[in-house]
Amino acid sequence: MSSQDPVLPVASASQRAVVIIAAACVLALLYFGREVLVPIVLALFLSLLMAPWVRLYRRIGLGHTTSVLIAVVALVVVVSGLATMMGTQVVHVARSLPQYEVTIRTKVQSLREETLGRLDLLQGELGKVMDNTGQGTAPAQAGTAASPFVAPPYLTNAPAESKAAQSSTKVPSTPIGLVTRLLSTAWVPVETAGIVLVVLIFVLLEHESLRDRFIRLAGGTDLRATTAAINDAGERLSRFFISTFSVNFSVGVAIWLGLTVIGVPSAPLWGALTAALRFVPYIGVWMVAALVCLFAAAVSPGWSLLVMTVVLYLVVEIVVSQLIEPFLYGHTTGLSPLAVVVAAIFWSWLWGPVGLLMSTPLTLCLVVAGRHVKALDLLNILLGDAPALTMPQRVYQRALSGDAGEIISEARELLKRKSFAAYCDAVLLPALQLARVDLTAGAINAAQQTSVKRTIVTVVEALDSHESKWTRWRRRASVLDGTSIGRSLRQHREDAFGRWQGPLTVPAGSVVLCLGLGSVADDLATELLTRILRDLHIDARHLSIEDFTSFDDEPHPDATPDAVSMVYLVSTLPIVERGVFGDAVGTVRSSIPEACIVGVLFSEPLVTTEAELPVNADVNEVVRSLEQAAQQAIARFPSGSAAAA
Numbered sequence: 001m002s003s004q005d006p007v008l009p010v011a012s013a014s015q016r017a018v019v020i021i022a023a024a025c026v027l028a029l030l031y032f033g034r035e036v037l038v039p040i041v042l043a044l045f046l047s048l049l050m051a052p053w054v055r056l057y058r059r060i061g062l063g064h065t066t067s068v069l070i071a072v073v074a075l076v077v078v079v080s081g082l083a084t085m086m087g088t089q090v091v092h093v094a095r096s097l098p099q100y101e102v103t104i105r106t107k108v109q110s111l112r113e114e115t116l117g118r119l120d121l122l123q124g125e126l127g128k129v130m131d132n133t134g135q136g137t138a139p140a141q142a143g144t145a146a147s148p149f150v151a152p153p154y155l156t157n158a159p160a161e162s163k164a165a166q167s168s169t170k171v172p173s174t175p176i177g178l179v180t181r182l183l184s185t186a187w188v189p190v191e192t193a194g195i196v197l198v199v200l201i202f203v204l205l206e207h208e209s210l211r212d213r214f215i216r217l218a219g220g221t222d223l224r225a226t227t228a229a230i231n232d233a234g235e236r237l238s239r240f241f242i243s244t245f246s247v248n249f250s251v252g253v254a255i256w257l258g259l260t261v262i263g264v265p266s267a268p269l270w271g272a273l274t275a276a277l278r279f280v281p282y283i284g285v286w287m288v289a290a291l292v293c294l295f296a297a298a299v300s301p302g303w304s305l306l307v308m309t310v311v312l313y314l315v316v317e318i319v320v321s322q323l324i325e326p327f328l329y330g331h332t333t334g335l336s337p338l339a340v341v342v343a344a345i346f347w348s349w350l351w352g353p354v355g356l357l358m359s360t361p362l363t364l365c366l367v368v369a370g371r372h373v374k375a376l377d378l379l380n381i382l383l384g385d386a387p388a389l390t391m392p393q394r395v396y397q398r399a400l401s402g403d404a405g406e407i408i409s410e411a412r413e414l415l416k417r418k419s420f421a422a423y424c425d426a427v428l429l430p431a432l433q434l435a436r437v438d439l440t441a442g443a444i445n446a447a448q449q450t451s452v453k454r455t456i457v458t459v460v461e462a463l464d465s466h467e468s469k470w471t472r473w474r475r476r477a478s479v480l481d482g483t484s485i486g487r488s489l490r491q492h493r494e495d496a497f498g499r500w501q502g503p504l505t506v507p508a509g510s511v512v513l514c515l516g517l518g519s520v521a522d523d524l525a526t527e528l529l530t531r532i533l534r535d536l537h538i539d540a541r542h543l544s545i546e547d548f549t550s551f552d553d554e555p556h557p558d559a560t561p562d563a564v565s566m567v568y569l570v571s572t573l574p575i576v577e578r579g580v581f582g583d584a585v586g587t588v589r590s591s592i593p594e595a596c597i598v599g600v601l602f603s604e605p606l607v608t609t610e611a612e613l614p615v616n617a618d619v620n621e622v623v624r625s626l627e628q629a630a631q632q633a634i635a636r637f638p639s640g641s642a643a644a645a
Contacts, residue, residue, distance in 0.1 A: 027350075034351050039192050042354065043199035045361055047207065049241045050075060054204055068204040072197065082272060089269030093295075096265065100298040240361060248278040251285070251320055258312045263305060264296050279357050280344050282337065289313040335363055339383040392430035399431065399455040400448050407455065408462045420463060421532045421627040429525060429572075429602070429626075432456070436521060453485050456524075460489060464531055486516065486523025490530075490542045500551075501541045505558050509565035512540045512633060513595075515548055515588070517580045521572040525626070529568060529600065532630050538637050545584055552591065566596045566636060568629060569619075574601040589618040596620045596636065600629050 030037065050071045057067035203210065215226045252275025259267035270292045277284035289310075296309040335343075343363035347355035355362075363383055370380030381388055389397065391410070398407045414423055435452050438444045444452075493501050512533055516526035526542050533540035543551075567588050571577045581599070588597055598621045623629045 030350055038351055038354050039195035040199055041358065041362070042196045043203055045241070045358060046075070046196065046200050047203040048238055049245065050200070050204060051207065052238070052242070054207075065205065068201060071204070072201055075200075076197065086269055086272050089266045089272075093266050093269065097298075103301055104298050106301070240364060244279065247320060247325060248275045250324075251275060251278055251316060254316050255312070258316065259292070259309070262308045262312065263300075264292065264309060265299060266295075270295075276357070280359065282341060283344065284356075285313070285317055289317075335360065335367060335383060339363060339367075343383070391427045392434060395427055395431035396434045396452075399435070399452040400444070402451045402455055404455045404458040404462070407459050411459065411463055415463070419532075419627065419630070420535065421625075421630045423463075424528050424532070425625040425627055428456075428459075428528070432521065432524065453488075456485050457488055460528070460531070461492075464535075484520040484523050486520070486525070486527040486542075489527045490523070493542070502539060504556055504560065504563070506539060506560050506563050508560060508562045510539050511563045512538055512566040512568070513548070513564055514540055514542050514568045514570060515545060515584060516542075517569070517571050517577050517584060518545065519572065519577070522570055522577075525572055525600070525602065526568075526570040529570060529626055529629055532626055533633050536630065536634065536637075538633055540633075545587070548591070549587060562594065564592050564595050566598060566633065567592065568598050568600050570600045572602045585618045598623060598629060598632050600624075600626070 053071045053074075054064075054067045057070055058064060062070070211230065215230065252271040254271075255274045256267050256271025259270055264270065270288065273291075274285060274288045277288050280287075292313070293306055293309050297303070297306045299305060340360060340363070344356055344359040347359035347362055349355075351358070366376075366379045367384045370376040370378065371384070391414075394410070395407050398404070411423055411427070414427070418426075435444070439449065490501075514526045514530045514533070516522035523544075530540045530542040569581060569584050569588070571581050574581065581601075585597060585599075588595065597619050599619045600623055603624065621632055623632060
């Protein structure tokens with residue numbers, strides 16, 4: 001074994017080196033091959049947007065080729081119309097900018113007077129005060145008087161001095177030169193659009209064949225997993241494209257109409273830009289909003305048009321993001337907000353404006369790949385919106401660090417949808433099982449054990465509706481004694497209601513006993529069950545086996561005969577505690593023959609297979625969770641009032 005130990009770090013280091021080199025190669029390929037990859041990726045994403053239309057045309061009886069050609073022609077017509085409209089608006093805005101020059105200068109001068117002017121005035125007043133107290137600087141010599149400040153031309157209305165270089169007249173361009181310059185400028189986008197169009201047509205024509213080839217290439221013999229991954233990616237991307245396109249188009253129309261009503265020129269241009277850049281989540285719409293606000297400030301001499309523009313964008317974005325989008329698709333892209341922002345920065349650096357628009361769908365593809373390919377799981381952890389830790393792991397981690405407030409906050413959010421018993425079954429008890437495993441392995445020290453104990457007690461008391469804040473604060477000092485968590489929590493009830501946690505003179509059949517088998521985990525689970533039942537207005541008492549057996553040895557003249565109707569025997573290790581469980585059942589049956597005995601037998605920690613339950617003829621019911629145990633009590637006490645003391 002010793003000879004093999006040095007080999008493992010070398011293999012691990014070599015694997016990490018291979019991963020780093022492969023990632024560097026992929027980044028280099030994406031960067032240097034962007035002129036080829038960008039049109040292909042655009043065509044693939046457009047095919048996802050056009051595929052529903054192709055299927056619609058085929059349903060009405062058109063052939064596959066005809067459906068593809070109709071969909072592509074319609075796309076070309078729509079995009080060409082939008083591009084023509086936006087180009088016309090851009091030219092109009094460019095031509096109208098000179099007439100707004102006076103307004104811009106006036107507002108810049110006004111802003112300067114309100115900011116720098118007041119600062120200069122304050123500085124002058126402070127200078128006079130300093131001079132009067134003799135702390136100012138000596139007056140400047142006559143020969144070295146400071147030259148007066150000259151404002152730059154763009155802050156005043158004075159025309160700038162003409163430069164000699166500008167006095168020379170430019171030679172007018174020839175028609176051939178103008179055509180050459182226009183073609184050289186438009187050739188790159190036209191070429192890219194042509195490539196995208198050709199690739200889009202062939203992708204739509206061979207959609208099924210391409211999917212089969214990809215499954216064969218990526219899946220090999222595991223067709224099920226590959227098909228699931230492709231279906232997941234296609235479903236998420238299609239839902240993202242269709243819903244986002246519809247919402248963004250509606251936002252663009254709303255901004256167009258709103259700007260038209262309030263009087264901002266070139267409203268169709270700003271509406272189209274808003275719809276396009278809103279594909280960049282969180283920041284895209286505000287980039288356009290800032291540009292439109294600057295334009296509105298330059299158009300109107302006053303400030304009312306700017307204020308109305310800001311209000312329009314705020315109202316539209318708040319309504320859409322907080323009401324319409326959650327109702328339509330509930331933000332189910334599967335990406336974390338931070339991943340969306342980082343992806344926008346990364347893809348815009350890699351592929352420019354096209355990468356900025358495609359950042360979210362590209363990142364979504366990476367997350368889906370990480371979800372279905374084990375080697376790429378790192379991408380799902382870093383970029384996905386799924387929690388990196390399960391809820392029990394988060395509770396255990398917060399308990400180790402003593403962060404009870406965050407546990408309570410998450411628990412209250414869960415309790416809005418589920419019961420306290422379900423929270424204990426799904427979160428709290430599994431978290432304590434993790435703590436028990438680490439404690440058995442010696443992985444946590446005494447300080448961490450104390451932190452876990454303090455935090456769990458605080459959480460349980462905070463979630464208990466019968467505990468007041470003053471009572472929890474007054475009992476805080478007893479948390480760190482030598483008893484277990486369950487016994488500490490039970491002691492609080494004994495301090496308030498006596499040793500037997502309530503009066504002994506009660507209606508017959510109204511008391512429910514919860515007995516733990518003695519371990520620390522049993523005591524805590526029993527205490528949780530007791531609190532759950534008391535929240536249901538059932539008179540539940542948490543006792544140990546020793547307390548139960550010693551009750552008959554003491555005189556209780558005021559005790560009601562046959563007060564106990566149900567007895568819960570709680571075991572968190574049913575296989576290990578099989579013998580103790582059987583003895584406890586026999587003791588309870590001999591003392592209270594008419595009682596309904598319910599065995600609460602939890603699953604073993606970290607055991608995937610179902611454990612064999614202890615079988616005992618004296619046990620009336622066997623449940624596997626606190627929620628099932630609560631259901632048993634509710635069935636016996638439907639109203640809960642009969643058991644309320």
